[in-house]
Amino acid sequence: DQQVKQNSPSLSVQEGRISILNCDYTNSMFDYFLWYKKYPAEGPTFLISISSIKDKNEDGRFTVFLNKSAKHLSLHIVPSQPGDSAVYFCAASPTGKLIFGQGTTLQVKP
Amino acid sequence: EAQVTQNPRYLITVTGKKLTVTCSQNMNHEYMSWYRQDPGLGLRQIYYSMNVEVTDKGDVPEGYKVSRKEKRNFPLILESPSPNQTSLYFCASRGDHPPKTQYFGPGTRLLVL
Numbered sequence: 199d200q201q202v203k204q205n206s207p208s209l210s211v212q213e214g215r216i217s218i219l220n221c222d223y224t225n226s227m228f229d230y231f232l233w234y235k236k237y238p239a240e241g242p243t244f245l246i247s248i249s250s251i252k253d254k255n256e257d258g259r260f261t262v263f264l265n266k267s268a269k270h271l272s273l274h275i276v277p278s279q280p281g282d283s284a285v286y287f288c289a290a291s292p293t294g295k296l297i298f299g300q301g302t303t304l305q306v307k308p
Numbered sequence: 309e310a311q312v313t314q315n316p317r318y319l320i321t322v323t324g325k326k327l328t329v330t331c332s333q334n335m336n337h338e339y340m341s342w343y344r345q346d347p348g349l350g351l352r353q354i355y356y357s358m359n360v361e362v363t364d365k366g367d368v369p370e371g372y373k374v375s376r377k378e379k380r381n382f383p384l385i386l387e388s389p390s391p392n393q394t395s396l397y398f399c400a401s402r403g404d405h406p407p408k409t410q411y412f413g414p415g416t417r418l419l420v421l
Contacts, residue, residue: 204350230408241312241398241412242351287350291408295366298343298351 201225202290204299212307217275219302221288224269230291233262233273235284236301242287246273278306310335312413314399320419321389329384329416331399339402340382341366341410342374344395351398357382389420 203222211217229250234242248255248262255262261274275282283306289296312333321327341356353366357376373385396417400410
């Protein structure tokens with residue numbers, strides 16, 4: 199029973215364009231959502247988060263949108279850069295635990 | 309530098325040979341956790357610890373043990389490894405305040421033959 203789903207295993211975009219990564223969840227009790235970025239041979243690193251009481255959080259080129267009625271969140275990267283090429287995991291937090299999606303591999307082409 | 313360290317980074321072993329993967333954090337975090345990453349499944353929690361001497365099962369605890377005798381250390385023990393425990397393992401620690409960011413170690417790649 200996958201409570202957090204990333205239905206796109208991979209995404210390829212051109213440098214300078216927008217990257218949109220999507221994530222769906224099933225449990226309306228989740229109170230925080232987070233995005234992690236992972237390079238090969240490294241551990242995941244925290245990227246951005248959003249509380250369930252908000253619908254948008256922005257940090258530089260990264261913006262996370264939360265649609266609670268649809269149980270959907272998305273990560274927008276604008277403009278995309280080749281260094282953004284990595285695996286992106288979304289995660290939901292029910293009372294401190296993290297539940298991860300399967301990950302989406304983003305490739306940004308020069 | 310604030311960090312989570314894991315050792316070893318790579319390990320090849322044989323079925324049934326007990327092994328321990330160490331994890332240490334220098335951020336004075338109370339919460340620590342172990343995950344495994346498998347293709348198509350993302351990261352799944354094995355065990356977690358809310359504080360010293362307090363541990364609990366995550367989503368995939370079978371075949372694993374943990375201990376938390378000190379705040380900074382949280383070793384993962386495989387008493388009798390099997391090939392289905394071949395995976396990439398991550399240790400993580402977390403502070404007490406939102407947004408509940410977890411800091412991950414660099415990972416341990418385990419192959420059980």
